[in-house]
Amino acid sequence: MTTGIVKDDRYLAHNLGAGHIEGPERLEIIHAAIERGLPFPCALIEPRPASREELEYIHAPEYVGLISRLAGRRYVELDQDTSMTAGSYEAARLAAGGAIRAADMIMEGEIGSAVALVRPPGHHAERGRAQGFCLFNNVAIAAEHLIRGRGLRRVLIADWDLHHGNGTQNAFYLRKDVLFFSTHRFPFYPGSGYWNEVGEGSGEGFTVNVPLTAGKGNEDYRFIYRNILGPIAAAYRPEFILVSAGFDIFAGDPLGGMEITGDGFGALAAELLTMARDHAQGRILFVLEGGYDPQGLSSGVLQVLAQLSATAHPPEVAADASLQTRAEIAPVLDVHKKYWPL
Ligand SMILES: [Zn+2]
Numbered sequence: 001m002t003t004g005i006v007k008d009d010r011y012l013a014h015n016l017g018a019g020h021i022e023g024p025e026r027l028e029i030i031h032a033a034i035e036r037g038l039p040f041p042c043a044l045i046e047p048r049p050a051s052r053e054e055l056e057y058i059h060a061p062e063y064v065g066l067i068s069r070l071a072g073r074r075y076v077e078l079d080q081d082t083s084m085t086a087g088s089y090e091a092a093r094l095a096a097g098g099a100i101r102a103a104d105m106i107m108e109g110e111i112g113s114a115v116a117l118v119r120p121p122g123h124h125a126e127r128g129r130a131q132g133f134c135l136f137n138n139v140a141i142a143a144e145h146l147i148r149g150r151g152l153r154r155v156l157i158a159d160w161d162l163h164h165g166n167g168t169q170n171a172f173y174l175r176k177d178v179l180f181f182s183t184h185r186f187p188f189y190p191g192s193g194y195w196n197e198v199g200e201g202s203g204e205g206f207t208v209n210v211p212l213t214a215g216k217g218n219e220d221y222r223f224i225y226r227n228i229l230g231p232i233a234a235a236y237r238p239e240f241i242l243v244s245a246g247f248d249i250f251a252g253d254p255l256g257g258m259e260i261t262g263d264g265f266g267a268l269a270a271e272l273l274t275m276a277r278d279h280a281q282g283r284i285l286f287v288l289e290g291g292y293d294p295q296g297l298s299s300g301v302l303q304v305l306a307q308l309s310a311t312a313h314p315p316e317v318a319a320d321a322s323l324q325t326r327a328e329i330a331p332v333l334d335v336h337k338k339y340w341p342l
Contacts (some may be wrong), residue, residue: 001113002111002114003305003309004045005043005044005117006101010047011027011089012024014327021149021254021255022120022290025273030298031268032298045101047094048094050096054096057138057140058127058141061263064129067136071089072089094136095120099242104150107150113276113283115301115304116138116288118138121134122136123244124165125167131166139159139287139289141298147178157242166193167198168190168244169207170279172203173199175202178233181228185214208228210332216260217259219321221327225272225319227319228333231342234341235341238280239320241283246288251296253292255290266312266317269303
């Protein structure tokens with residue numbers, strides 16, 4: 001089945017100036033790599049703006065109202081590192097709407113899987129607050145759309161961004177219909193995501209945090225995805241997998257500290273694709289979050305696309321963690337043994 005790509009120049013209109021690391025050049029680099037030609041066919045997906053109602057799946061009406069009223073303003077600071085300029089509201093609505101549209105096309109069987117190249121990113125955005133370069137929580141909105149709009153009962157969100165997806169975690173902390181799994185650097189921005197944050201009430205056990213110190217490489221990550229997320233996904237049996245794909249775990253990312261290479265992104269995509277095929281009828285959508293190194297972004301996205309299009313063998317990356325990584329994940333396994341067959 002064809003792989004879809006959400007790709008649109010309107011995402012470039014969210015532009016905070018040359019000094020801001022989350023700039024339009026992040027997408028321009030990926031677009032250029034795609035336009036040089038992919039060795040496999042892909043379907044380009046034109047995004048639509050998310051409606052007010054869809055944004056309010058996750059965000060407070062007062063917050064959506066505030067952001068909409070600021071549309072067109074030249075420069076507004078919302079948070080110490082999150083601002084809006086004239087094109088930001090439209091880009092942010094298209095980011096959430098692009099994820100929704102790709103998810104819908106996968107549900108309809110028009111495409112098998114997709115990568116949504118959207119910005120601004122989303123996973124730090126809270127119910128009533130912009131945070132960490134994020135205005136609307138694209139992945140959380142897509143998950144809620146799959147549940148409310150498509151009647152799904154179990155959606156898995158895997159978040160491999162360097163930073164913890166606090167907004168996504170909080171959106172579903174009390175619920176079991178969305179399982180949130182995150183690997184992230186810790187202690188680090190935004191400060192949340194310790195292993196003892198496991199969800200509450202009927203959501204207890206359905207938030208899985210794997211906090212990691214810097215320096216983790218391809219083999220560590222593959223080990224974690226195969227040996228922690230693998231058995232959890234097998235037991236949860238998600239009907240759809242959404243991936244918060246942040247390429248800031250790339251070795252050399254200016255905000256990073258992890259050691260993932262292009263092959264590592266391909267290996268992680270292969271692990272997740274296997275889970276999607278085994279449990280979710282192959283339904284999987286990768287949504288761009290962070291990533292600030294040009295090479296990390298272009299090689300990472302191309303590797304993910306190559307896996308989805310089934311034109312490349314999974315990279316030869318052993319699922320093997322260092323002793324230090326095994327020590328760091330021991331408490332995760334320990335606390336989640338209570339909920340999952342680990
Ligand atoms: Zn990040």
